[in-house]
Amino acid sequence: MDKQNTIKDPVSVSGIALHTGARAGLKILPAEENTGITFRRVDLPGKPEVKALAQNVVDVRRGTTIASGDASVVTVEHVMAALHAAQIDNAIVEMDGFEPPILDGSALPYCTMVKEAGKVEQNAPARYIVPKEPAYVEYKGTKTIILPCDRFIIDCVTSFGDSPLDTQYREQEITEQSFIEEIAPARTFVSYRDLAQLLAMGLVKGGSLDNAIIIHDGAMICKEELRFENELARHKILDIVGDMYLTGCRVKGHVIAIKPGHPTNVQLAGAILKQYI
Numbered sequence: 381m382d383k384q385n386t387i388k389d390p391v392s393v394s395g396i397a398l399h400t401g402a403r404a405g406l407k408i409l410p411a412e413e414n415t416g417i418t419f420r421r422v423d424l425p426g427k428p429e430v431k432a433l434a435q436n437v438v439d440v441r442r443g444t445t446i447a448s449g450d451a452s453v454v455t456v457e458h459v460m461a462a463l464h465a466a467q468i469d470n471a472i473v474e475m476d477g478f479e480p481p482i483l484d485g486s487a488l489p490y491c492t493m494v495k496e497a498g499k500v501e502q503n504a505p506a507r508y509i510v511p512k513e514p515a516y517v518e519y520k521g522t523k524t525i526i527l528p529c530d531r532f533i534i535d536c537v538t539s540f541g542d543s544p545l546d547t548q549y550r551e552q553e554i555t556e557q558s559f560i561e562e563i564a565p566a567r568t569f570v571s572y573r574d575l576a577q578l579l580a581m582g583l584v585k586g587g588s589l590d591n592a593i594i595i596h597d598g599a600m601i602c603k604e605e606l607r608f609e610n611e612l613a614r615h616k617i618l619d620i621v622g623d624m625y626l627t628g629c630r631v632k633g634h635v636i637a638i639k640p641g642h643p644t645n646v647q648l649a650g651a652i653l654k655q656y657i
């Protein structure tokens with residue numbers, strides 16, 4: 381039987397936060413078995429904690445935001461994806477603000493951190509969640525299905541209507557290794573249209589071509605080469621791996637996601653959990 385894991389040594393990283401543009405620090409610490417993934421705001425009095433669970437999600441508009449009491453944390457999905465794929469069941473994620481560093485816009489730096497931290501097997505059995513029945517969620521023209529399966533497979537189609545290049549597809553079985561090689565390096569992206577709106581709202585102050593791909597007028601604009609020809613679909617798979625970890629368990633199942641986003645990802649996590657109530 382698989383056992384739970386935590387990390388061996390604390391690891392930390394710092395960088396620019398996407399929305400505020402401020403410097404942000406994040407530290408991952410080992411935790412006792414059955415803790416799950418808990419975020420801790422060390423900049424607030426009493427260092428309040430938020431458990432990374434679907435019931436604590438309060439906003440899904442531009443990333444996944446979780447909150448509990450006075451503590452909230454935005455854009456948890458990339459660090460959550462790295463922990464899920466590495467099968468780290470228990471960890472404390474300490475943050476010195478409400479936003480983690482965006483780094484290069486992918487989950488690869490978080491995977492590298494987790495790898496560097498090392499893994500320790502604990503005594504309690506690992507918790508898996510497998511849908512008992514197919515589940516289906518829908519939100520504004522986006523649809524996601526999960527089917528029972530003894531592996532974790534994600535099929536994803538993207539289409540934003542900004543460019544023929546943004547209609548992309550990828551199927552990926554998620555394992556620790558395949559996630560690092562095929563999914564984690566895929567970067568965040570934004571359409572030029574949305575970008576203008578976000579800037580007008582005073583957001584994405586830390587955004588740059590160092591940490592995002594911009595889709596504009598039939599082109600993908602980024603500083604380095606695209607890392608994959610279907611990098612957008614792969615990034616959406618990355619976000620699904622992160623958001624599905626809000627079940628509090630390692631997920632097994634076959635996800636078929638059509639133009640997914642955080643609203644459907646989080647709803648899907650909730651839909652599987654409901655099958656167990």
Ligand SMILES: [Zn+2]
Pocket residue numbers: 457458568615618619
């Ligand atoms: Zn993302």
